[in-house]
Amino acid sequence: MGKYIWFEFKRQIGQARTWFLILLIFILSFQKILDYKTKSLTETSAINFDSLGRYMENAGSRLLDEYKDGPKESQNASNVLIDIGTQMRIAAKEEDYTEWERLASFGYLIRGKAAVQRFGGLREESFRIKSMKFWDEVNGGIEYEDIDFKFGVLGSTREKVDTYLITAKYYNILYKNNLQPVEKYHMDSMMFLYHYFNHIIPIVIGFIILAIIFNSINDEWNTGSLKLILTQPFSRNKYLGSKTIVGILISLFIIIIPASIISIGYGVIDGFENYNYPVLFMKDTMITFKSLPDYLEKDIETRGYNDSLGISLYASAEGGDRDINKKLDFISLYKLLLLALVLLVSSVIFYVTLNLFISSIAKNPVIGFVFSGLITLVGTILSKKWTIKGGYNLSPFYMNNPVRILNGTYRVTALAALSVLLITALFIFLCNVIYYRGKDL
Amino acid sequence: MNNKYVVVVENLNKTYGKRHILKDVSFKISHNEIVGFIGPNGAGKSTTMKCLCNLVIPDSGKIQICDVDLFKEKEKALSYQASLIETPGLYLDMTGRKNIHLISKMRDITKERVKEIEDFIGLRDKLDIKVSQYSMGMKQRLGLGIALLSKPKFLILDEPTNGLDPNGIIDLRNTLQQLIKDEDISILFSSHQLGEVEKLADRIICINNGKIIETPEVISERFSYILQLSDLEKARPIIESIIDKEKIQYISLDNVKVSLENQKLLSELLSELLEKGILILDINKAEIDIESVYQQVYGDKND
Numbered sequence: 001m002g003k004y005i006w007f008e009f010k011r012q013i014g015q016a017r018t019w020f021l022i023l024l025i026f027i028l029s030f031q032k033i034l035d036y037k038t039k040s041l042t043e044t045s046a047i048n049f050d051s052l053g054r055y056m057e058n059a060g061s062r063l064l065d066e067y068k069d070g071p072k073e074s075q076n077a078s079n080v081l082i083d084i085g086t087q088m089r090i091a092a093k094e095e096d097y098t099e100w101e102r103l104a105s106f107g108y109l110i111r112g113k114a115a116v117q118r119f120g121g122l123r124e125e126s127f128r129i130k131s132m133k134f135w136d137e138v139n140g141g142i143e144y145e146d147i148d149f150k151f152g153v154l155g156s157t158r159e160k161v162d163t164y165l166i167t168a169k170y171y172n173i174l175y176k177n178n179l180q181p182v183e184k185y186h187m188d189s190m191m192f193l194y195h196y197f198n199h200i201i202p203i204v205i206g207f208i209i210l211a212i213i214f215n216s217i218n219d220e221w222n223t224g225s226l227k228l229i230l231t232q233p234f235s236r237n238k239y240l241g242s243k244t245i246v247g248i249l250i251s252l253f254i255i256i257i258p259a260s261i262i263s264i265g266y267g268v269i270d271g272f273e274n275y276n277y278p279v280l281f282m283k284d285t286m287i288t289f290k291s292l293p294d295y296l297e298k299d300i301e302t303r304g305y306n307d308s309l310g311i312s313l314y315a316s317a318e319g320g321d322r323d324i325n326k327k328l329d330f331i332s333l334y335k336l337l338l339l340a341l342v343l344l345v346s347s348v349i350f351y352v353t354l355n356l357f358i359s360s361i362a363k364n365p366v367i368g369f370v371f372s373g374l375i376t377l378v379g380t381i382l383s384k385k386w387t388i389k390g391g392y393n394l395s396p397f398y399m400n401n402p403v404r405i406l407n408g409t410y411r412v413t414a415l416a417a418l419s420v421l422l423i424t425a426l427f428i429f430l431c432n433v434i435y436y437r438g439k440d441l
Numbered sequence: 442m443n444n445k446y447v448v449v450v451e452n453l454n455k456t457y458g459k460r461h462i463l464k465d466v467s468f469k470i471s472h473n474e475i476v477g478f479i480g481p482n483g484a485g486k487s488t489t490m491k492c493l494c495n496l497v498i499p500d501s502g503k504i505q506i507c508d509v510d511l512f513k514e515k516e517k518a519l520s521y522q523a524s525l526i527e528t529p530g531l532y533l534d535m536t537g538r539k540n541i542h543l544i545s546k547m548r549d550i551t552k553e554r555v556k557e558i559e560d561f562i563g564l565r566d567k568l569d570i571k572v573s574q575y576s577m578g579m580k581q582r583l584g585l586g587i588a589l590l591s592k593p594k595f596l597i598l599d600e601p602t603n604g605l606d607p608n609g610i611i612d613l614r615n616t617l618q619q620l621i622k623d624e625d626i627s628i629l630f631s632s633h634q635l636g637e638v639e640k641l642a643d644r645i646i647c648i649n650n651g652k653i654i655e656t657p658e659v660i661s662e663r664f665s666y667i668l669q670l671s672d673l674e675k676a677r678p679i680i681e682s683i684i685d686k687e688k689i690q691y692i693s694l695d696n697v698k699v700s701l702e703n704q705k706l707l708s709e710l711l712s713e714l715l716e717k718g719i720l721i722l723d724i725n726k727a728e729i730d731i732e733s734v735y736q737q738v739y740g741d742k743n744d
Contacts, residue, residue: 003546011535227530228540228587231494231523232547233516440497 001238004229008246012212018254021208025258028200029192033262036187036195049092049100056085056107063114063153073148080142081110097180105171106138110147112164118152123161130165134172162325166280173278173330189266190274190333194403196259197340202401205344206351206376209251213355214372215365216243222365226441236436240356244429247352252345275334282408283329286339289416291392292327292408327408336406343402343414346421350396351376353428360432360439392416396424446505447472447521447595447627448493453502455488455651462488463499464651470595470627475617477642478631485651486631487527490599493629494524507594520548524597528604529584533573537564537583540572541590548591555590562586577604581613589624596620598630602637610634614641643702664701671720673697679713695722 012018060081067074084107091100109131116127128144135144174181187195220226229239282292331339355372362368376397383395393411404410405417412420446469453466463485470476480486491497493504495515504511509518531540538559545555559568562582572580581601588596598617602610614637620626632638638645647654670676673695680689680697688700701707714721 004543007543007546011532223533224528224530225532227496227524227526228532228544229530230496231519231526231530232544233520234547235515438498440491 001234001242004234004238005242005245005249008242009249012246012250013253017211018250021211021254022257025200025204025208025254026262028204029196029258029262032195032200033187033192049097050089052104053085053088053092053100056088056104057082058085059107059111060085063149066154067149071148071150074150077110077114077147077149080147081107081114084110098175098178101171101175101181102138102140105134105168105175106140106142108164108168108171109135109138112161112168113144113147114149114153115156115161115164116152117149118154118156119158119161120152123158127161127165131168134169138168138172138175159325166325166328166330169330170278170280173276177276179274179277187266188270188274189263189272190277190337192266193259193263193337194279194333196262197337197344198401198403201255201344202404205255205347205400206380206397207373208254209247209348209351210355210369210372210376212250212254213247213352214359214369216247216356217359218363218365218368221363221441230441237433240360240429240432240436243356244349244352247356248345248348251348251352255344255348275332277333278330279333279336279407280328281331281336281406282327282413284327285406285408285414287415288413289419291411291413291416331406336403339406339414340402343399343405343417343421346418346425347396347400347402350399350421350425350428353425353432357428357432357435360436394420396421445471447474447507448629449503449505450489450493451503453489453492453499453504455485455492455497455499462651463492463502466502466648466651466653468646468653470629472627473621473625475621475628475630475641475643477638477645478629478648479633479635479638479645480631480648484648486648487599488651489648490524490526490597490629490631493597494522494526495519496526520591521593522595522597523588523591523593524599525581525584525588525601526597526599528577529580529587531572531580531584531587533571535572536570537562537568537572537575537579540583541568541587544587544590550590554592558586558590561589578606578609578612581605581609582616585613585616589620592624592626594626596626596628598628600631600633602632602634610637617641664707665698665726666701666707667692667696667698667723667725668721669696669723670714671695671722675717676714676719679717679719680710683710683713 060078060083063078063081064075067078084103088100088103088107091097091103112127112131116124132144171181173179217226220229230236354375358372358375359365359368362371379395379397380400383393383398394416398410399405399412399417399421401410405412405414448468448470450469451467453463454461455463466485466489468476478486478490488497492499492502493506493511495511504518506518507521509521511518532543535543541555541558541562544550562568562585564579564582567575567579568583572583575583581604585598585601601613605613617628617630618641621628630638630641673691676697680699683706684699684701690698692698699710701710711721
């Protein structure tokens with residue numbers, strides 16, 4: 001079986017169609033890169049290092065106003081925040097981004113503590129435990145107990161506490177890994193892969209696999225080479241298994257080659273320095289079937305973009321989940337991309353088994369192509385609206401954006417996507433095996 | 442292998458919708474036997490052969506190849522056989538050599554055997570051009586070579602002369618005859634051309650309307666010879682010791698007609714007679730009347 005797989009894989013690689021598809025993905029990728037560069041030049045809402053410093057100064061001033069007749073410790077704590085904001089602006093001016101990130105992380109921790117002290121008790125203790133993990137890394141010698149707002153901040157909410165905490169964590173990771181916050185249209189070796197999985201592959205995956213697989217079996221039947229193989233001591237199950245494996249390998253080859261070449265091209269320049277970049281993701285995505293509501297779409301609709309890599313932190317957006325920040329965590333970009341690859345492989349397996357089954361049934365490759373194409377097209381279009389109670393979408397045609405799935409904002413979790421894709425693929429494969437076992441050739 | 446038969450087919454049945462294509466087809470093929478398989482179009486020849494090589498799944502019946510049940514141990518049974526069904530199944534977008542190498546790798550064939558088969562195919566430098574540019578004769582040779590790579594015990598050839606020019610047909614005939622001499626192999630081949638079947642086959646199986654029919658007498662007597670001998674009385678015990686009495690017909694005082702199971706027996710008989718000092722004055726082969734064969738084989742086609 002291994003020998004046949006290797007032979008068939010080499011045969012597929014030698015075909016002009018394979019290289020045409022690779023070229024097509026290259027063109028789409030370059031178009032996306034150019035589009036991003038254009039947006040990067042024209043967009044004015046890039047992260048402004050000075051403005052975040054000013055934001056901290058203002059927040060500190062408001063707290064100082066609030067505590068002007070209050071305890072001295074609270075006034076001191078407010079002054080610390082003002083000072084952090086001022087130092088952030090100096091660091092921005094001197095382009096000392098490492099220091100700026102340390103200060104930003106510390107500033108958000110102070111804001112978080114101010115907010116949580118409004119509630120006190122267990123919630124405050126929980127915040128202390130969570131924040132102490134990185135407080136000492138960014139505090140500049142100021143101990144946790146030295147910051148004390150006594151009664152907290154008026155108008156504090158639990159959501160704000162979680163938001164400050166996770167934002168502090170974000171800047172802490174950047175600081176520790178000596179990374180710069182990326183602009184939303186930034187493109188480098190690792191960021192390209194992120195956008196590749198997020199914006200290019202979901203659009204083309206179904207049609208790439210259709211183009212590779214549509215005549216995989218019926219063409220062999222028509223040219224007679226199927227007879228050559230099946231009259232050898234090589235069972236039909238092994239034949240279908242081999243075809244499936246080759247289909248998966250060649251699809252991944254076509255998808256991975258352009259991504260690798262472009263990413264390595266960028267990597268020669270940037271040294272893959274962003275491999276550890278923090279990406280927001282739904283931390284339970286691999287162990288739960290319950291996804292987060294898809295409010296990210298609304299965020300993009302109203303703001304035009306998503307601020308951070310991964311999920312939006314604007315939980316207060318219409319339809320947003322107020323407890324969202326509790327469900328989020330950071331993951332290194334390279335880890336997210338590896339997980340995305342696992343999901344992508346599942347998606348590839350689904351499309352390959354589907355197209356192979358149709359190629360087994362339809363003796364005429366043209367009819368097979370039209371039939372498979374229609375199923376892919378209709379499946380993709382209809383499944384976008386195909387949601388069940390609770391806003392979940394369990395259509396396998398919908399699960400072709402691994403990055404969004406991992407973020408948890410795609411109406412499906414990674415666990416649900418893996419389960420649906422693999423179970424559906426297994427079911428289709430078994431149908432094909434049963435059908436082919438009794439088929440007269 | 443204990444059984445004296447290489448292939449045993451029992452009660453093979455196959456229906457397509459309401460059409461009963463094979464009706465209790467049964468036959469056996471012995472070691473080193475070349476069996477011709479004849480019948481009109483749609484009689485069930487190809488379907489039977491496709492059942493034998495696992496391309497068509499019968500509704501019921503049993504097929505044993507070298508004592509191995511094809512439906513219980515498919516891969517093992519198929520390892521003993523090779524086939525060329527209709528046009529040779531080849532990868533047209535690959536060279537002949539790559540086609541050979543694919544099967545040789547799949548079946549762990551030694552390099553020596555591959556070299557042997559490449560010589561046998563005889564296409565030399567044409568092995569390195571794409572199969573799509575081959576003539577039908579070249580494809581047949583390549584297909585046959587690939588089929589023989591694994592030294593099969595049983596070879597199935599469905600209409601091997603189709604699409605071949607007269608030279609190609611002669612070439613194929615010589616190849617198959619050489620094959621029987623060189624390799625331990627049994628062959629089942631079908632053809633419309635009765636002349637070819639007659640020249641090659643040791644035995645003929647006839648099929649019509651999906652049923653194996655009794656071999657027409659005229660075919661079973663295709664190795665019939667009329668001998669004119671100098672002393673028939675003296676020759677009588679010699680002839681009767683070699684040939685069954687019912688297959689001997691004394692025509693006149695010096696003429697005798699003998700029906701032989703195969704051509705080898707003729708050589709044996711003639712040697713014996715000459716050794717005993719009996720002169721062979723004349724020898725005539727009884728010609729097959731093709732029309733009568735067609736009438737007997739195909740006569741009930743519309744019954």
